[in-house]
Amino acid sequence: MSKIIEGLLYSESHEWVKIDGNVAIIGVSDFAQSELGDITYVDMPSDGDEIEKGSEFGALESVKTAADLYSPVSGTVVATNRAVEDDPSLINADPYTNWIIKIEMSDKGECNSLLDAAAYAKIAE
Amino acid sequence: MDKLTCLHDSHVAIGAVMSPFAGFDMPIRYPAGIIAEHNAVRTKVGVFDVSHMGEIFIDGPDATRFVNHIFTNDITKAAAGEILYGMMLYPDGGVVDDLLVYKGFTAEHYLLVVNASNIDKDYEWMLSNAEGYDVKIDNQSEQWGQIAVQGPESEDVLVRILGLPQASALTFYTYCELPGLILSRTGYTGEDGFEIYASSEKTKEFWQTLLEAGIQPCGLGCRDTLRFEAGLPLYGDELSPEISPVMAGLSIFCKLDKEEFIGKEALVEQKAHGTARKLVGLEVKDRAIPRAGYSVETPEGEVVGVVTTGYHSITLDRSLAFALVDSAYGALGTQLQVRIRSKVFPAEVIKKRFYQTNYKK
Numbered sequence: 133m134s135k136i137i138e139g140l141l142y143s144e145s146h147e148w149v150k151i152d153g154n155v156a157i158i159g160v161s162d163f164a165q166s167e168l169g170d171i172t173y174v175d176m177p178s179d180g181d182e183i184e185k186g187s188e189f190g191a192l193e194s195v196k197t198a199a200d201l202y203s204p205v206s207g208t209v210v211a212t213n214r215a216v217e218d219d220p221s222l223i224n225a226d227p228y229t230n231w232i233i234k235i236e237m238s239d240k241g242e243c244n245s246l247l248d249a250a251a252y253a254k255i256a257e
Numbered sequence: 258m259d260k261l262t263c264l265h266d267s268h269v270a271i272g273a274v275m276s277p278f279a280g281f282d283m284p285i286r287y288p289a290g291i292i293a294e295h296n297a298v299r300t301k302v303g304v305f306d307v308s309h310m311g312e313i314f315i316d317g318p319d320a321t322r323f324v325n326h327i328f329t330n331d332i333t334k335a336a337a338g339e340i341l342y343g344m345m346l347y348p349d350g351g352v353v354d355d356l357l358v359y360k361g362f363t364a365e366h367y368l369l370v371v372n373a374s375n376i377d378k379d380y381e382w383m384l385s386n387a388e389g390y391d392v393k394i395d396n397q398s399e400q401w402g403q404i405a406v407q408g409p410e411s412e413d414v415l416v417r418i419l420g421l422p423q424a425s426a427l428t429f430y431t432y433c434e435l436p437g438l439i440l441s442r443t444g445y446t447g448e449d450g451f452e453i454y455a456s457s458e459k460t461k462e463f464w465q466t467l468l469e470a471g472i473q474p475c476g477l478g479c480r481d482t483l484r485f486e487a488g489l490p491l492y493g494d495e496l497s498p499e500i501s502p503v504m505a506g507l508s509i510f511c512k513l514d515k516e517e518f519i520g521k522e523a524l525v526e527q528k529a530h531g532t533a534r535k536l537v538g539l540e541v542k543d544r545a546i547p548r549a550g551y552s553v554e555t556p557e558g559e560v561v562g563v564v565t566t567g568y569h570s571i572t573l574d575r576s577l578a579f580a581l582v583d584s585a586y587g588a589l590g591t592q593l594q595v596r597i598r599s600k601v602f603p604a605e606v607i608k609k610r611f612y613q614t615n616y617k618k
Contacts (some may be wrong), residue, residue, distance in 0.1 A: 194293075196478055
């Protein structure tokens with residue numbers, strides 16, 4: 133059974149979002165990392181990239197497969213996590229501490245369509 | 258419904274991630290993960306369930322002549338107890354399967370070990386080409402379990418944990434027969450190792466003994482990363498009806514000085530005139546991973562090939578691939594690029610044997 137944290141929002145494509153003012157901190161769920169197995173590479177966007185909700189912003193590569201990352205919100209990339217870029221296995225070790233990117237949201241209202249922990253639990257199994 | 262190997266219950270019980278492969282429900286990785294399993298085989302030892310592989314026995318007065326007719330390597334050059342790698346070909350040089358042939362200790366007796374995905378096709382192929390040969394072709398694939406113990410400590414494991422001192426006498430690509438089992442010094446990892454063919458009961462017993470001794474179970478995930486680093490082809494990726502052994506750089510296993518074998522004329526022609534495409538090694542100078550199906554291009558963006566297998570090599574920490582490219586771009590040192598998602602990454606043609614193998618000669 134994968135771990136799901138209360139208080140975060142989730143996308144159907146297995147990203148989580150933590151809201152911090154106008155900034156969305158984005159990572160992938162425990163379900164996503166356990167499905168992928170050992171993650172060896174993170175394909176990151178660049179700071180300043182404009183991203184639409186639902187569009188691809190990067191990818192995680194495990195030994196066997198590549199999985200695209202989809203943005204749960206629209207906005208501008210304001211930070212990428214250098215630590216997970218240098219050591220992608222941090223995402224396997226703790227997917228909820230080790231965020232991937234931060235986005236300055238252009239429409240905070242988009243968060244209303246994301247899933248809460250209980251709703252996400254139904255699809256992450 | 259996928260077939261199950263005799264060790265299926267154990268895989269599920271110890272938490273393997275299972276997936277369909279070649280018609281079987283097979284373990285891809287165990288809780289340790291592909292990287293830990295891969296490293297266990299490179300540095301110590303690991304054990305694989307390879308019971309899905311096929312075992313076809315050929316006996317009869319014409320067995321030697323028949324095997325040499327369908328097989329690219331020359332079985333008359335092998336001694337009893339030796340094993341040869343090679344292929345079965347279609348007349349046009351395309352590959353039916355790649356396989357091991359075990360030369361029997363009694364005359365006119367052979368074991369052919371074939372890929373799980375091709376068992377039925379291979380068996381039919383043998384039957385359909387046996388006219389005029391006095392042979393019995395016996396597909397015993399469902400009666401045999403098989404485990405592979407691989408890694409530098411594998412001899413020690415066979416001797417001390419499985420009680421098989423006979424392992425020490427074997428050199429690479431030789432085998433012996435023991436009551437109810439066949440033991441060969443073979444594998445698909447680039448390391449020293451053994452494969453043990455036995456009944457389901459005996460296979461389960463060996464497997465359980467190894468797990469209880471703390472030997473790392475290894476899934477098909479790391480079987481692929483290991484064979485890839487060692488430059489070994491996988492049928493379906495690097496060999497196929499469209500990819501001949503000449504294209505794949507495996508001519509050394511095709512003895513064109515043999516009087517005849519199916520596909521020989523096509524290979525002679527390919528050797529003489531070259532092939533349109535060839536299989537090469539590629540290194541991408543980035544951590545991005547060139548995956549099977551990604552296109553290979555010239556620096557100007559012209560598509561000249563496709564990746565057949567690619568990984569970020571666990572042992573070598575480099576992004577590497579096998580790719581089938583237009584032969585004009587196959588020379589070592591050729592600068593190409595691989596399209597990975599929306600970006601392109603420079604790549605260079607290098608030798609396919611990425612990892613220096615450690616066999617017991």
